[in-house]
Amino acid sequence: MTSLVLPLPGNEPLAASLAQRTRWEVASLGTRTFPDGETYLRVQADCCRKNVFLVCTLDRPDAKLLPLLFAADTVREFGAARVGLVAPYLAYMRQDRRFQDGEAVTSRIFADLLSSRFDWLVTLDPHLHRYRTLGELYRIRTWVLHAAPLLASWIAANVERPLLVGPDEESAQWVADVARPSRSPYVVSTKLRRGDRDVEISLPDVGGYRDRTPVVLDDIVSSGRTMVQAVRCLAVAGLPPPVCVGVHGIFAGTAHSELVAAGAGRIVTTNSVPHPTNGIDVSNLIASSLTALAS
C-alpha cells in the first residue's frame, strides 16, 4: 500500500524530510483563516487507499486541534486506508489525574479525541509521569520514540569533557542513558515545584567538576524555569557556562531570553518543535517508525 505524508501548517520542513527518507509522496494542505477566525482547509492530494500520515507537532495545542480534526476526517472521507498522526511533541500529558475536586483530566479527554480520529500515533519522548505507557491513555496503536541516543551523539560530537546535569531525581535513568555512550559523569538536581513558573532547584556538590563543561538536560523546556535555576546553580558552583539540551523546545514567552540572560552557553533542541535552537534532527528516527508502521 502506498503512503502519503501530509503536514499541517508549520510542519512542512519535517514532513519534507520524512518524505525524503521514506521515499513517500508529500502533499500539501491548503489552509487559511477567514476574517471571522474560522479555518479553511483543502486536501491537495489523492488519499484513496493510502496510509496518510498527518504531521502536526502539538505544542500550543488548543488552536491546532480543530484544523487537525478537519484534516483527519477529510482524508478519511476521501478513502484513506489508515490515518496516522505524527506528533513529535504530544500535548496534554501533564494533567494525568485529578489533583483537586472538579478538575478535568485533560490527558484522558485529549487522548480519547485523538484515538477516535486516528489509527496510529507516533511521538517522541512523551511526558509520561504517572502513566507508564501511552497505551494506558490511547486506544490506538502508539509508537514512542526516544531521543536519548541522538542527544548522546550530539553531546559526544560537540562537547568536550561534559558533565551531564539532569532536572530531577525522576530523570536519573534517562540522564544515565544519555551519559553512557560517552562515559560521562552525571548528576541530577532536586526539584521543588510550587507553581507553573515557581520552581526551586538544588544541585549536589559539583565542585569537583570545574574542569568540565556542564550539559543541562531536560525533556521539555517550557517556561524554562527549571533550566534557568540549574544554570544559576552551576554558576554559583564555579563551573563554566553550561550547554543546555532539551528534547522539546517550547520556549513559552520570554523563556529563551531568560535562559540566555541566566548565563546559558549554547542552547540546543531537537526539531520536534520548530525553533531557532533546533540542532538535533529527529527525522531519521521518525521515518524508521513510519516505514515499520506502514509495512
Added chain:
Amino acid sequence: MTSLVLPLPGNEPLAASLAQRTRWEVASLGTRTFPDGETYLRVQADCCRKNVFLVCTLDRPDAKLLPLLFAADTVREFGAARVGLVAPYLAYMRQDRRFQDGEAVTSRIFADLLSSRFDWLVTLDPHLHRYRTLGELYRIRTWVLHAAPLLASWIAANVERPLLVGPDEESAQWVADVARPSRSPYVVSTKLRRGDRDVEISLPDVGGYRDRTPVVLDDIVSSGRTMVQAVRCLAVAGLPPPVCVGVHGIFAGTAHSELVAAGAGRIVTTNSVPHPTNGIDVSNLIASSLTALAS
C-alpha cells in the same frame, strides 16, 4: 430535575443573566492557561443528575473548542443528566459544501463533533444558507432562536421614520419581518462577493427616502465589508448617516473603525457576541428556550 448554567470564559455576563431569568443556579469554571499553552479547567459545582447548560458563544472558534469539549466531558463524568450547549453565535456554518475538490466540509465535521458531546444546542439566527434547518447538520436536539422581533422593537423605540436596508436578495424575507411591526419601508441590496473581503454592493433607487433614517441590517458583521459598502452607497444617494444593526457583531480586525470611518451613525448589535456595540439583549429569548428544554 434541577438545572445549572455554566459559562466558559468570557460568557459570564450572559450566563448570569440567564440564571437570573430562569432562577437556576449559575456556577463557574476555573480555567487558566499553562505557560506551554495548554488549558487547565475545573468544574466548581455539583453537576450530578442536573441539566447542565454550558454557555459558550462560538466566534473565533478554533481555540475555544478544546476547552469546551473538556468542560462537556467533565460535567458528564460528574453525572450530569443532560448537557446542553448555549452558543448564541454558532461557528462553521459557511463551508456547507465542497466548492473545490479536496475541501473539508467544516460545517459537517464541526456539527458531528458537537453532536457527539452535547444533548442540546441552543443558538440564535445561525447562518443557514444551503441548509434549510440545523437538523440537516446536527444529530442532537437543536433550538433556533430568531432576533428579528427584538431588532424590530429596538428600531421602533430608537429610530424615527426608518428605512430598512437589507444586505442581499436572500435576506428580503428577514428584512420584511423586521420592518413589519413598525410598518417601515425597506429595500435590499444586490451583493456580488468576489472574496472574503471583496464585496460589491448596489442599492436600488433610494432617492425618494431622503427624509428617512436608513437602518442597515445584517445577520453577521464580520469583516464589515458589506455594511461599509451599504453605508457608502447611502451617502452617495444623499441619505442621512445610517444606523447599523447586526445580530452577531464579530467585528474582525479593524471592521468596527472602518464602519465608523465610512460614515455609520449608531452601530448596534445583540449580545450574542460580547462587544461594546451590544445594545439588544437576547437573554430573555434564550432563557425561555432553556426553560422549555429543561421542562
